[in-house]
Amino acid sequence: MRILFPLGAALLVAGAVQAQEARRTYANPIDIDYRYNFEQVNQGISYRTGADPAIVTHKGRYYLFQTLADGYWSSSDLVHWTFVTPSRWPFNSIVAPAVWSDGTRILIQPSMTRAESILSTSDPDGGKLDFFVRRMPDLVDSVGEGHVPAPGEDKVPPGPWDPALFKDEDGKWYMYWGSSNVFPLYGIEIAFEDGKLVYKGKPRPMLALQPERHGWERFGQDHSGTLPDGTPIKPFMEGAWMTKAGGRYYLQYGAPGTEYNAYANGTYVSDKPLGPFEYAPWNPVAYKPGGFVQGAGHGSTFQDVSGNWWNTGTPWIGYNWTFERRIGMWPAKFWADGQMSVSTRFGDFPHYAPTTKVEDPESLFTGWMLLSYRKAAVASSTMGEFAADRVTDENPRTFWVAGANRPGETLTVDLGAAKTLRAVQVNFADYKSGRFGDAPDIYTEFALQSSLDGKRWRPLARTEPPRRDRPNAYFQLPVPVEARYVRYVHEHVGGSNLAISDLRVFGSAGGKAPAMPGGVAAKRDGDARNAHVAWKPVKGAVGYNVLWGVRPDRLTLAYQRWADQGPALELRALNTGVDYWVAVEAFDENGVSRRTRPVRIN
Template sequence: MPKLAFLAATAAAAAVLAGSSAIAQAPGKKTYINPIDIDYRYNFEQINDNASYRTGADPAIVQHKGAYYMFQTLADGYWRSTDLVDWQFITPSRWPFDSIVAPAAWSDGEKIVLQPSMMEPEAILSTTSPETGKLDFLVRRMPPLPGSVNKGPEEMKEGEIPPGPWDPALFKDDDGQWYMYWGSSNVFPLYGSKIAFQDGRLIYQGTPKPMLNMDPSKHGWERFGQDHCACWGPGRPSPSYMEGAWMTKVNGRYYLQYGAPGSEFNAYANGTYVSDSPLGPFEYAGWNPVAYRPGGFAQGVGHGSTFQDVHGNWWNSGTSWVGYNWGMERRIVMYPAKFEKDGQFSASTRFGDFPHYAPTTKVEDPESLFTGWMLLSYRKTATASSTTGEFAAANATDENPRTFWVAGANRPGETLTLDLRAEKTLRAVQVNYADYKSGIYADGPEVYTEFELQSSSDGRTWAPLARTEAPRRDRPNAYFELPAPVKARYVRYVHGHVGAANLAIADIRVFGSAGGKAPARSSVTEARRHGDERDATIRWKPVKGAVGYNVLWGVRPDRLTLSYQRWAEQGAELELRALNVGEPYWVAVEAFNESGVSRRSAPVRIR
């Protein structure tokens, strides 16, 4: 294995690393973390000079012949995995000149069909061998949408629909009939239509029909803004966006999913309507949203896809918010999901950006995939070899991707060191880069990430912990599961290379155990629903030594499917603004620290 160029930067580092051959990842890597570790591509929606940034959004993930394929917005290809842990980028044989945005993807067992969002006729692609990158034309030019007109909402007549299809979804039913769903608007509904692929053409079988629309006046989680707090005046349409259709059929029921209320905030979520027919009528699910994560490091989970793995487990993917360079700077997240026997559909986002096991068998309880490895790096002291301006080293332990450390120079040998304050058991590390005045790029051999992680018990003698390995690739959210537990107090990042103009790190996140006791059990002291039933105030008893809390709620006391992660310094109170009018709710709380998680409090009815 070739040594990294930067190891020659200091003789001391070279002496430590020269005899190291045991720091490679174990071949049977079992865990993953959100945001997922892929080579996100640079986005060229320039906001100002030198503003380019890595991003990923709107994942369409399908299982095809035992492997998983992920398509997303503004990538110059797609990704393949056989275990949902390691993803390989595949360069396709052909690709739209303007790339693709919010694509639809569907596997019918023989081929994958790939359709980009479009406002004017474009091609639809297909492949029977996606692992090779070979794509063919299934439809060279889409026909116009029946009834489509290019008018403003106030000018449109009944039966007319806006141009598209934008944010499409494809679905092939058990009887062989194809359907398409689409829509992205704060005014228009999601639409659906029967379609057919015949002789290189797509044929709409009838006029598209409205399927569903938002109702933020009744659905608190559909309200726009950070924590659903944006307001708008009388007579103005809600700024909330409904987008990202996806169809899943389970036990004869059709789940038409959508993302709302907007990708630029922490509260981006996935919801669903349910029907006995692929074109409705659809009924709103009172236990919505399906997937919701407004707290923690990877916030937001809207506009994604639902798929089943080879073991029969369900997953819901989505889009997580970064939003430093622009509101649409984002990453990909993926959560284990479940369909209950009575039809309730939910994704587990509890500890959603901590390490989780990738299942190798059928799993009944999605929460059982949480490893129990706790966050050890939150608010720990960080020191750097150099710093630019106000971008201090302390930003790298605050669990916020919108703040970051910037080194004085992007050069090999720069270091960032975390003091965990005591020797602890390390199990995994995630290094999350930021894009600060990154420069303007084309993908090329210089766009890759290379670095070393080291550990120490005394801050003087360092041992290898993990490092990037060949082949070179970009890893904006690099994750390392350690092959064996390591006892250490200090973790040091030693820089090799990033393709950006600046070396910027949002957070180095260290996971494992402090070796102590989990916090004591808390209790809910107030669960008061407001006059506006979409809102509630939740208060709980603070627990000594807690690092944070999970507020857990749901429509049944035995199904608290939704969660909001809070840090202890934020206080023991949460204004919850994601409830549905007319639905009953129960709430509980659990405390966590660096050693574990408390017992969950008794569920309390929100009244």
């Protein structure tokens, strides 16, 4: 039977859909078909992972390369990504690649400890790759003059590992590299001559970690400096990336290590591509130790077609192996006075992907709040201790496992009352998957349903062709939906088990935003790298953002805390000899409170 709508109503619906389409959103971890990796295959473990993202803008499109992907991704809007299978790929795949677009072609250089190739493509969407340099020359093993000496060494380690390529405006090329808790990060001028890479001079040390002065460079959970068993460990520096902005050179690096929540990006700044470089007192620039997505280190910085800056990084999962990870993307900014900042405030909630120039990166936050935290959940079946309530704890290392991986299994979250839904993210986990990346059935299919009473259900969203794997599937709803219950209805996943770490629902509860926190106090302890921040709890708050920075009017760093963690934070990411200010805001399912007046950390 044909259903007729009044013309006015039809236009209103069409207009609402077009308005939503005009402002597309995304949520971290980004929604791509992460590949199965097998670092622990001898233990029979396989899992999806992504790390060390390098995104470049090339001829109006975006291309994403990462570790061990056997290809790369293409996008026109930074929201929808399509995997490209290349015509050729290194036999050892690619780890932490250097990627650069010179406007004509994209160069792709893998990390290497022996002579390998650099590839190029002038048709990245077609996947045709050619050899640009068939065989890299050996690095000059002695160190050239530099302002940072190699710690106890005068020889360059095998490499370049974790390389970065950079072409300056004068046409000169440079390479930066390093991944070690002993050696510094190096740089050298290079040239491409007759299909060969030529080193101009000797490698020069660029920078080294100083965890005794830079609190955020300490390894471990919240910069504890130790492994879980208490063993001290020296932090790692890796992931070089060079960006030129406002006439300044920003040599970026990841530290203190990809494990745990404290992985971050920092930068040194110079007016020359090979320095000398000066440590930026407002480091780290990209930092996300709290929330669902934790860790923001080792990535890339790029400018979109509208002139907005972005920074990418490698959030940590670490269930199957310590190097199980995903990819995050956050809006960035270069201030007129030279400061670089990356906005990770609500950095795993839905954000707009801009289509015009945006001056304030924080304005890209949609305001859609998390509705599912600690809410009740039930499942059609459960394997052992992997209960359904784990899908609302905002922890990617805990998950529900269905009794069987079969179509029709369901997982239902009760939001407690009717709410306005705007987006849903379904995050899958790998539990004893035992699958291989070239298996023919590695794809994800499921449906989402909503209900006001838990009895009558209606379609909410579903996966659509073409088939692909979606370990972190994100759905922006075309129009707001009123519902109390959200149900996942299973069809297919490629892993051996159906496992979901978190079913995250975003929107609004329709009430007033929470009150502003009071009583904010902040004090450094005897170790100036640490500070203790406390505030009075806000009734009904779901969580808080602790915001700090080197200026009271520029609080560029954020640490998200859940209300059930208590109204206090030990902040261990400060630089010695630098003054800081801190403020706190509360959030719940209705919105975000006013930010407190900045307080100096004494």
